[in-house]
Amino acid sequence: MLRLRARLGSFWSLVLGAVYMVLVFLVGIVFYMAYEHWNFISSFYMVVITLSTVGFMEVKELSEMGRLFTTFLIMGGVGGFIYIAGAFAQVLIDGRLQIMWGKHKMMKEISKLKNHFIICGYGRIGSVVVQEIRAEGHDVVVIEQDADLIDAMEQEGILCIEGDATNDSVLLSAGLKNAKSLISALTNEAANVYVTLTARQLCPDVTIVARAGEKSHISRLELAGADRVVLPHFIGGLRMAQNVLRPTVTNFMDLAMRGGIDLQMEELAVSPESELVDKDLVESRIRPNFDLIIIAIKKESGDMIFNPGPKEVINARDTLLAVGKKANLSALKNIL
16 A cells, blocks of 8 residues: 555545545445435436535435435535545646656657667766767667656656666667667666666667676676676776876877867768778778778678778678768768
8 A cells, every 4th residue: 555655646645535435426325225215326316416516406305314314425525526626736736747748758759769779777877878879869768766867867858767677668668679779877786687688588689788897797797698798997997097108099089089179980881782882992982082091890790800901892781980070970971
């Protein structure tokens, strides 16, 4: 009962009022049928006109006990209606109806998404992930249990679902079947493993990136189905070391990543219909036409060719790792 009350919140009073009125109806019908010996239709009609206070005449002549009962029935019924009206007003004041409508609208938007990103957890790591992905113009759906964080995301216009990411129905409601990638950034290590395992079973083709706390946990997450495992504290420590060992390189990368300069590294998939298929880098004229540098080519087999030579052939379904201006990268992407 306590769990149900906590789940319903402001609607608990409305539910209680509705249950009370149903009981009043049943008691009234039973009394008129048992004590006054009326049939069901007459008893039901008498209860309706009594509780609605429309002022119609009695269906049949009432006994003194019947009139006394009807008096208490009127007082109890009117009191119940007043209670329900007050509970409904409280719901309006709390904004519960607006919240329900907002959640319904949000779920409708989520159901229409395709190739979006699902982020489990909106903590210190998850919030940064969301900001970076949204900055690139991609759709994001966040799964979070903290009600305060849900409110904050709703105010920022971030699509989010309040629930447990380890729950199958929650993952599916976030559009897992149509998602491009899932990022499990929960603070609980066991939860990340469970989310990864569940997501992989529900959608074998989705790309999964999981957060780990220790190097020894990487194998567990990979065994559960993670495509990539990230250790935030390791990356943070490595970045701090690079800041003192190679400060110029690090500052350059920071400027590029944060938009300080018009430079970006992008991976571009080569479709079978692309005009660059079966051409080498010289014939493709990527450098003179788009002013881009191809630093690596990832083959369909998974092999990575770093610093490819001018005679390296571009095949269908290769992935080009290019560096250059954002506008030039977009122009190259259009012909791939």
